[in-house]
Amino acid sequence: MRKMMRVGMAMLAVALAATACGSSKSTSASSTTAAGSAAAGTGVKCSGIKIGYLGALSGENGQLGQNMVDGANIAIDEWNAANKDCQITLVKSDSQGDPKQATPLADTIVQDKSIVALLGPGFSGETKATMPKFEEAGLPIISPSATNAQLQNNGWKSFHRILANDDKQAPAVSALIKSKGAKKVGVVDDASEYGKGLADGVRKDLGALKVADDQIDPKASDYSAAVNKMKAAGVDYVFYGGYYAEAAKLVKQLRGAGVTATFVSGDGALDQKFVDNAGKDGEGALLTATGAPPNVNPEFQKKFNDRYKKDPTLYAPESYDIVKIYSDALSAGKQDRKSILEFLGTYDKPGVTKQIKFDSKGEVAGDSVYSYVVQGGKIGGQGIIK
Amino acid sequence: MSPLASEVREVIVGLNDSRRERRMAWADRWNRQPKAFRISLVVLLIAALYVVPLTKPPLINTPHVDFVSLLGTSVVPFVLMALGLNVVVGLAGLLDLGYVGFYAVGAYVIGVLTTQHANLPWLVALPFAVLIAMAFGVVLGAPTLRLRGDYLAIVTLGFGEIIRISAQNFEWLGASEGISGIKRPASFGPVKFSALENRWYWVFGLTLILLVVFLLRRVEHSRVGRAWTAIREDEDAAELMGVPTFKFKLWAFAIGASVGGLAGAFYAGKNITIYPADFQIANSILFLAAVVLGGPGNMWGVIVGGFAIAYLPERFRFLQDKRYLVFGIALVIMMIFRPQGLLPRRQRAAELTRAALLPDASDPLAEEAADATVAERRDDA
C-alpha cells in the first residue's frame, strides 16, 4: 500500500505543550521570511502560471490531501494579494493515493506546460510511480509527505521533499524505546510499504532487544495470533508499524489479552482517531513523527486558525512552506520549470517548519523527529527525540 | 407463474426473435457485398481504432486524466485480461476467481528480469513472462482442475492470494515495496516508449490485442475450441464421447494464463513500478465482471467489457467516491436487462431465447420456468 503517514485532522485539537526550543527558534526566523518574501514579490509580472497538486483528495486518505491543499491555499492567496499582475492558481488532481490512478493524472500534469511546479505527490507509492514522468518533464517536485527511505536514491534531479525520511524515523523510534529502559520489545507491522519499511528499520536498530515479531493483515480485524505471540514472549514494549485504525484495534486486543506492554507507533498512528478508537487502552502510548506539530510556528498557527477555525493539520505547514518556496522562485524571476528547478538547488531560507535547504538528492537538511504521548484522551507533544 | 410474468416473458422472447431476425438481415447484407469492399472496410476500421483514440475525441475523452495514458495503463491490460479469462470462463466454462495471479506472475517476471536481478531488455523478458505464466497455469491447474464449478472457483481464488502474498513476503521480489525501475519496451526510431510518450503504448497494445484475438480465434475454431464447447455444455457427456476433458481444461488454463502473463508484462512495462497491492482479489472480480458484462465466449464482447470496466470509472470521475457505488448498481442493472452481455456469443444469445422454450437439463430452476412456459404455449395452441 502507500507509504506515508496519515495523521488526521482531529490532531489539531490537540493542545501541545511547546517544549521544543528548536521550534521557537524557527518561529522568529520564519516570521521575517514571510514578510520579506511578500514584500519582494510585489509587482512581479507573469500570466497563467499554475502550481499542480497531486495526491489524495477523496477516499480513505482524502483528509490528508485536504490538509495539504488547505496549507497551500494560504500561501497562494498571500502571493496573489501581493502580486496583482501575477496571479497563480493551484490545479488539484485527486489520485486517492493510488499509484495506478496517479499515473494518467501525472500525464495530464506534465502536458500542461503552464504548470511550472508541483506540490506533492502525497504518498510514497504514487511518488515512485509518477516520478519518472516528472523527471523526464523536468517538473520541480516537492513532496510534503512522502517519507519512503528509498525515494532519494533513484537519481531523480527534480525530486525534493520537505521532511525527514523513514530512515531517520526508525533510529529515533529505537532511541526513544531504549531511553525508556525497555528490556524486551515486540515489533509488529501491517505489511504495507510504509508500515513494514518503518518496522524493519526499528527491528534492525533494536538488535537483540527485539524478542518477538509478527505481521498482521490490515484488512482483517482479529489480530489474536500476533497478540498471543507478544504475550507469550513477555514483552514490555510493542512497536507497531502501520496506520491508526489498525493500531487502535491492535492496542485494544493487546490489552484485552492482558498484555500491558507500552504501545509505540510511528506517524501513521499519530491521529486523534487512534486515541478516540483505542479509548482507555490507548493511554500512555508513545508516537513519533517527522511532520511538524500544529504549534511549530505560532504565526502560521494563527493564520491557519483565522482561516479554517482550527489548528494546523498534519502536513499543512509543510505544504505552506512548499508554496512559499515556489513563490520565492517567482519573485526571483524564475517562471518556468527549468529555472525553478535550478532555483531549488540554491534555496536556503527558514520556512515555518524548519530551515529549508535541499541536498543533492532532494532531501531537506535536518532530521527532527518529534515524539508524542497519549494522555487523558489527547496527544501531547514531547519535543524532538534526541 | 403469474400471468403478468408470463406475459413479460412472451414480450422478451418476441423481442429476442425480432432482434435475431434483424441481425440475420444485416449479416446477409454484409455477405452480399463485394469482397474488396468488405476487406477495405475492415482495414479502415482497424486503422481508425489505432488513430482515433489518440486524438482524444470529445465525449469519449476523460476530462481529468490523460486519455491516451489511461489507454496504456488500464485499458490495454484490462482488455488482454478479459480476453485471457474469456478462454477459461467463456469458452471452457471454468470459473476462475484468481486470474489476477497470472497477471501478477507476468508483471513480476518482467520486474525481476529487467531490474537488478537480470537487467534484460523488456522485449527479451516478454517470452519468459508469457511462458512462466503459462507454466503457473499448468502447475496450478493440474491438481485443481479435477474439481468442479464452485470448488474450482474458491481454489483458484486461493491461488491468486497465495501468489500475491508470496510476492509480498519474499524480499527477493521486493516484498511490500514491490519492484521499481522496471525497463520499458525499447524505443526505436520514431517509436518511443517513455514517460511522456504514451501514444506508442496504445499502438503496441492494440497490436498485441489484435494478435491475441487472431491467435485465439484460430484455437477457438480448432479441435481444441470444439472440445471446450463440449466441456462447457456438458462435461460428463463430453467425457463419454471420448473428449479427454482434463487435458483440454488444462489447455484452457494454460492459454488463459499465458494471455494473463502477457497483460501483466505489458502493465509492468507501462507502469514501471509494481506492488503486491496491485494484484488484489478485487481485480480478479473486475476481470470476471468484464467478461460477463461483455458477453462470455465472444471475443469482441469481452473486449468491449474490458474497455468498459477500465474506462468508465475514470470517465465518471466527477462522481468522486461514489463512482464504485454507481458502478455496482450499473452491474446489477446490466445483468438484469442484458444477462447475455453487451455483445453475446451468437450461440449464447440463441440459448437464452431457446432456453425459455426448451427445458435445460442442467438447471432445475430453469427447467421449472421453461416447463411452465412450454405448458402455457401449449395451452395457447
Next chain:
Amino acid sequence: MDWTNFVNTFGDNTRDGLALGSIYALIALGYTLVYGVLRLINFANSEVFMLGTFGSFVGLWVLDVPQIGQEKTGMALLLTLAFCILLSMAFSGGSAVVVELVAYRPLRRRNAPRLVFLISAIGASFALSEAVGAFGAKKRDTYALPEILNTNKRLFSIGGTNILLRHFVVVTAALILMVGLNTFVNRTRLGRGMRAVAQDAETARIMGVNVDQVISLTFLIGGLMAGGAAFLYILYLPTTRYNVGFLLGIKSFTAAVLGGIGNIRGALLGGLVLGLVEKYGAGLFGGKWLDVIAFIVLVAVLMFRPTGLLGESLGRTRV
C-alpha cells in the same frame, strides 16, 4: 518454523481460533443455505454481514451508549443486548431478502446462466459497501463501538488458558444458533420446504411448494445468521467498517467449501477448522503466511475430499 511460539501460544490460539471460527461458521451459513437451495455463490452475503454490524452500531447510537466505560448491568444490559441483536438481525435479514428480490429474482425469471448471478451479486456487493462508505457517518473510516459489557472479564481457565467472557459468549451463542437452525431445517414444515426445493425444485413446485417463498425464506434465514454473526463480532471486536465484510466473507465462503457447501454441519466444522488452522499457522509460520496456510489446507482437503470434509448435503448429489 517457530515451534517455541507454537507451543507457548497453543492454548490461547486454540481458544481464539474457535471463537473466530464460530463467527466464520455463522457467516458461512448464508453461503451454504443459498448454495444448497439455488446452487449459487451468494457473493453479497459479506455485505449482508457488514450491514448487520452497522445494525448493532445504530442500536448503540439510538440507545446513546457512552463511548468509554460505564457498563450497563442487569435489566438495562439485557435490553441493550437484545435490542442490538434484533437490529443486527433485522438489518442483515432484511438486506438479504432485498438482495434476492433485486439482484437474483429478475435473473431467475429470465433463466440467466449462473455466472450472471455471480456478477449481479458482485454488483450488489459493491453497491452496498460503497453506499456505506460514501454516505455513512464516518465514510470510510473505522467505527469504534462502545463496549456494552466488560467482555474481557475472566470466566475460568483451562490448563493455563484464560477463557474470557467474549470467547464464551461467541462460541456458545454460535452453537445455539446453529443447533436451532439445524432443528428448523430438519423438523419444521418450512424447513421441509427448503429441503424439498434443494433436492428438486421442479418436483417441489408440483407438490405445491411455493418455490419463490422458500427461496426468500432461505435468504432471510441466511441473513439472520449473518446478523447473529455480526452482533457477536461486535461483542468480540467492537469495531466495524464499510469493507469489513469482504475478507470475512471470503474466509467464510472458504469455510463453507471446506466443510462441504450446502451442508449446515459442514459450515460449523469448516468454520472451526479454518479458524484453528489460521491461528496455528500464524503461530508456527508468522502472521504473514496466515492466508497462504489457510488456502493450502483448503486445497489439500479438496484434493482428498472433493466435496469438502462432510460432503454436500440435503440429499443432493452433483449433476
